[in-house]
Amino acid sequence: MKEYLIAKSKLVDQALDRTLPKKGDLAKAMRYSIFAGGKRFRPILCLAAAAALGGNEKKVLPYACAVEMIHTFTLIHDDLPAMDNSDFRRGKPSNHKVYGEALAILAGDALSTLAFKGIADQPAALLELSSALLEVVAGQVADVQAPSKPLTVKAIRSIHKWKTAALLRACVRGTALICEAEPGAIKALTKYAEHLGLAFQIADDILDVTATQKQLGKPVQADVKKGYPYLFGLDRSKELAAREKQLAIKALDGFGPKVKKLVDLAGYVVERTF
Amino acid sequence: MKEYLIAKSKLVDQALDRTLPKKGDLAKAMRYSIFAGGKRFRPILCLAAAAALGGNEKKVLPYACAVEMIHTFTLIHDDLPAMDNSDFRRGKPSNHKVYGEALAILAGDALSTLAFKGIADQPAALLELSSALLEVVAGQVADVQAPSKPLTVKAIRSIHKWKTAALLRACVRGTALICEAEPGAIKALTKYAEHLGLAFQIADDILDVTATQKQLGKPVQADVKKGYPYLFGLDRSKELAAREKQLAIKALDGFGPKVKKLVDLAGYVVERTF
Numbered sequence: 001m002k003e004y005l006i007a008k009s010k011l012v013d014q015a016l017d018r019t020l021p022k023k024g025d026l027a028k029a030m031r032y033s034i035f036a037g038g039k040r041f042r043p044i045l046c047l048a049a050a051a052a053l054g055g056n057e058k059k060v061l062p063y064a065c066a067v068e069m070i071h072t073f074t075l076i077h078d079d080l081p082a083m084d085n086s087d088f089r090r091g092k093p094s095n096h097k098v099y100g101e102a103l104a105i106l107a108g109d110a111l112s113t114l115a116f117k118g119i120a121d122q123p124a125a126l127l128e129l130s131s132a133l134l135e136v137v138a139g140q141v142a143d144v145q146a147p148s149k150p151l152t153v154k155a156i157r158s159i160h161k162w163k164t165a166a167l168l169r170a171c172v173r174g175t176a177l178i179c180e181a182e183p184g185a186i187k188a189l190t191k192y193a194e195h196l197g198l199a200f201q202i203a204d205d206i207l208d209v210t211a212t213q214k215q216l217g218k219p220v221q222a223d224v225k226k227g228y229p230y231l232f233g234l235d236r237s238k239e240l241a242a243r244e245k246q247l248a249i250k251a252l253d254g255f256g257p258k259v260k261k262l263v264d265l266a267g268y269v270v271e272r273t274f
Numbered sequence: 275m276k277e278y279l280i281a282k283s284k285l286v287d288q289a290l291d292r293t294l295p296k297k298g299d300l301a302k303a304m305r306y307s308i309f310a311g312g313k314r315f316r317p318i319l320c321l322a323a324a325a326a327l328g329g330n331e332k333k334v335l336p337y338a339c340a341v342e343m344i345h346t347f348t349l350i351h352d353d354l355p356a357m358d359n360s361d362f363r364r365g366k367p368s369n370h371k372v373y374g375e376a377l378a379i380l381a382g383d384a385l386s387t388l389a390f391k392g393i394a395d396q397p398a399a400l401l402e403l404s405s406a407l408l409e410v411v412a413g414q415v416a417d418v419q420a421p422s423k424p425l426t427v428k429a430i431r432s433i434h435k436w437k438t439a440a441l442l443r444a445c446v447r448g449t450a451l452i453c454e455a456e457p458g459a460i461k462a463l464t465k466y467a468e469h470l471g472l473a474f475q476i477a478d479d480i481l482d483v484t485a486t487q488k489q490l491g492k493p494v495q496a497d498v499k500k501g502y503p504y505l506f507g508l509d510r511s512k513e514l515a516a517r518e519k520q521l522a523i524k525a526l527d528g529f530g531p532k533v534k535k536l537v538d539l540a541g542y543v544v545e546r547t548f
Contacts, residue, residue: 024412024415025415026411077379080375080376082374082376083376083379100356101356102356102357102418103415103418105351105354106411106414106415106418109351109382109383109386109411110408110412112386112387113404114404114408116390116400117400117404117408120397120398120400120401120404121397123394123397126391127391127394130387130388130390130394133383133387134387134391137300137380137383137384137387141299144377145299
C-alpha cells in the first residue's frame with residue numbers, strides 16, 4: 001500500500017507541476033500550498049476509483065488534480081486570520097504567513113479557477129465538483145459561526161458531512177462519470193465515499209486529540225469541542241471510525257478484485273489514528 | 275437605449291434571483307452584493323452580442339449570469355481590508371462591512387463556484403470565462419503590488435487589460451461560442467471587446483477624478499495615481515476613451531443592423547463620463 005501511495009502521489013505531483021503557472025508571485029503562492037507536503041489522499045482516491053471501474057487513469061488525472069487544487073484552495077482560505085486564523089498547515093507556515101493575506105486570498109481564487117478550467121471538457125464531473133465545493137463552503141460558514149451557537153451532535157455531523165464527505169464523494173462520483181460507469185456502480189461508490197468521509201473526519205478528530213503538533217503539522221486540539229472524542233470519548237470514537245470503515249468496504253461488495261486499492265484506502269484512513 | 279438597459283437588467287436580475295440560494299447567512303451575503311444595484315453591464319453585453327449574432331437569448335442567459343457572479347465575486351474580494359480596503363461599493367457598505375470578513379470571503383468563493391456550476395454544460399464558454407478570471411486575478415495581484423513599484427504607462431495598461439478587458443472579452447467570446455458563431459465573427463467581436471474594455475477603463479479612471487462619491491457609489495480618487503488622467507491629463511484621457519469607442523464600433527463593420535445594441539453600449543460606456 002505504501003508503495004502505491006508513493007507512486008500515485010508522484011504521478012499527481014508531476015501532473016500538478018505541469019498544470020500550475022510557473023512565473024510570478026501568484027504562481028509562487030499557489031505552488032507553495034500545492035507542494036507543501038499534502039498526502040494527495042483525494043486525487044489518489046480518484047485514481048483508485050478509476051482502477052476499480054477499469055477506467056483510464058490518464059483520462060481521470062486532470063480531475064484528480066482539480067480536486068486537489070480545490071481542496072488546497074479551501075485550506076488556504078480556511079487558515080486566514082478572518083476564518084480559523086491558523087498559522088501552520090502541514091508543518092509549514094500557512095500561505096498568508098508567508099505571502100500575506102492579499103496574495104493568499106488571490107492564490108486560493110486562482111487555484112479554484114484553474115481547477116474548473118482544467119476539467120471544462122468533463123461537464124458531468126465539473127457539476128459534481130462544483131456542487132461539492134458549494135457544500136464545503138456552506139460547511140465552513142457553519143464552522144465559522146459554530147462557536148457562538150450550542151453545538152449538537154447533529155450540528156457536528158452536518159459540518160463533517162459538508163466539510164469533508166462532500167469532496168470525497170465528489171472524488172468517486174466525478175471519476176465514475178468520467179469513466180462512464182453504470183448507475184449501480186456509481187451508487188455503490190457513492191455509499192463507499194459517504195462512509196469513508198465519516199471515517200476520515202472521525203479519524204481527524206481523534207488525531208486532533210492524540211497527535212502532537214509535529215506529527216500533525218498543524219496546531220493540535222484546535223477543534224476539540226467540535227470533535228467526536230469530545231462527544232463520545234476516545235475509545236467509542238475509534239469504534240465508530242472502524243465501523244464506518246467496515247460499512248465503506250461493505251458497499252464495494254460485488255466489484256471484484258479491482259476494488260483492492262479502495263479497500264486499502266479505507267483501511268489507511270482509520271489506521272493512521274492508532 | 276435606456277429602455278433596453280432597464281429591460282435587460284430586469285431579465286438578468288430575475289435569472290440571478292432564480293439561480294442564487296435563498297436561505298441562510300451565506301445566501302444573504304451573496305445576494306447582498308449581487309443585488310446591490312450593479313448596472314449589469316457585463317451580462318447585457320453578453321445579451322447584446324447574442325442579438326448581434328442572431329443567437330438565442332435564453333441559451334446565453336446562464337452565461338450572462340455567470341459573468342455577473344464572477345464580476346461580483348472579484349469585487350467582494352477586492353474590497354477586503356487585506357486588498358483595497360474599500361468600505362463602500364455601489365453606494366452601500368461593502369460586503370465585509372456588513373457580513374464580516376469571513377462571510378465576505380466565503381460569499382465570493384460561493385459566487386465563483388456557482389458561476390462555473392451554472393455553465394458546466396457550455397465547456398467552450400467555461401474555458402473562456404475561467405481563462406479571463408485567471409487574468410483578472412493576475413491583474414489584482416499586480417494592482418495590490420503596484421504601490422511599491424514604479425508605475426509606468428505599460429504597467430497601468432497591463433493592469434487595465436487584466437482587470438477589466440479580459441472579462442469584457444470573455445463576455446462576447448463566450449457568448450459567441452454558445453451561439454456557435456463563425457471564426458470571422460468571433461474575431462471581430464473580440465476586437466470590439468478589447469477596444470471597449472480600454473474605453474471602459476479609461477472612462478472609469480476619468481470618473482474616479484471627476485465624479486462625486488454620491489455619483490460613483492464608492493470612494494473617489496482612490497486610484498488616481500494608477501489612472502489615465504494622472505498620466506495624460508483629463509482632456510487627453512477623454513480623447514483616448516472616445517478613440518477606443520470609435521475603434522470598437524469600427525470592428526463591427528459588416529455585421530449589419532443587428533449590431534445596434536453593441537454600438538449603443540460602446541457609446542454608453544464613454545458618454546457616462548461627460
